[in-house]
Amino acid sequence: MFFLVAGVALLLLKYLQIGFVADWSWWWVLSPFALAVVWWTWADATGYTKRKAMEKMDQKKRDRIEKQREALGIKPKRR
Incomplete structure (x- = not known):
């Protein structure tokens, strides 16, 4: 859940061109969503x-x- 909240926050900051996130690459901005997928995959696989x-x-x-x-x-x- 933390990764999703962080991802949405970074996505909004990047889209609205706010702060230092506006200069980041889209790969960095979207990486929390990839981490959320990895976390859920691990959590489901291990029980x-x-x-x-x-x-x-x-x-x-x-x-x-x-x-x-x-x-x-x-x-x-x-x-």
Whole structure:
């Protein structure tokens, strides 16, 4: 996501001829988009994306269980 935001910002600066980015080559301005593609390819190939999604779902599940226990008046488990 960072690469996309940086890419859009650089693209706008280059297009509007603002600041020092106006003198840069288009290759430098568009490089964050290429880096975003590389990042997403790596993340999908290694399972990073899926692992993060599963961790998020597990946390929601733990929070929901904890909320139900509190509603029933059961003390939370200590580890």
